Amino acid sequence: MVQRIILELGPWSWWVLGLALLAAEVVAPGVFLVWIAIxxxxxxxxxxLLWDTVVWGWQVQFVVFALLSIVAVLLGRHFISSSSRETDEPLLNQRAQSLVGRTAVLEKPIAEGHGRVRLDDTIWIVEGPDLPAGTRVRIVASHGRNLTVESA
Structure with missing residues (x-):
């Protein structure tokens, strides 16, 4: 069946496959199919170039396509990972990390190592030494949703 399709379309079968993969990349973007399409x-x-040669059978075409796919995906991953640039907002999606260094007033006292502080419109769970409510604290680290504080 595969041999029949390739013989009917001739060398254009690879062009059809490449364009179909590019169309699939547009429908389901993920920047993966584009490398296989290439x-x-x-x-x-x-x-x-090689259609009429004896060596260019469908088996050789599939091997060449498989090897080129692997090389294209590896080069594509390298290209994409090396193109990540510095940003002016490195902590944009890391809200807790962006709070490190800020000061706040304890809303709930730190008892047995845990308390609460309000920053902007959010109440955060804080960890640190036992301190009474109303104490000004400085955020020194973040661990998931919890902030570590010390007396300011």
Whole structure:
């Protein structure tokens, strides 16, 4: 069946596959299918050049496509990971980390190592030495949703 499809479409079968993968990438974006689509398009170019040769059977085409897919995915991952740049908001999605260094007043006293503080519109659970309510504290670290504080 695969052999019949490839023979009917000729070297254009790889172009059709590449364009179909690019369309699938648009429908379900994830920046993965694009690399496999590039491998299919490169295999299509090679097919246009080598179609009438004895060596360019469908088995060789699939091996070349598989190898090109692996290389394209690895190069794509390297390209994407190396293109991450510095941002002016490094803690944008790390709200608790962005609070480190701020000061606040204890809303609930720290007893047995746990208390509460209000920052902006949120009440945070704090850990630290036992302190009475109303004490000004400085946030020194964050651990998940809990903040570690010390007396300011």
């Amino acid at each position: 491998a299919a398009l490169i295999t299509g170019v090679l097919s246009l």
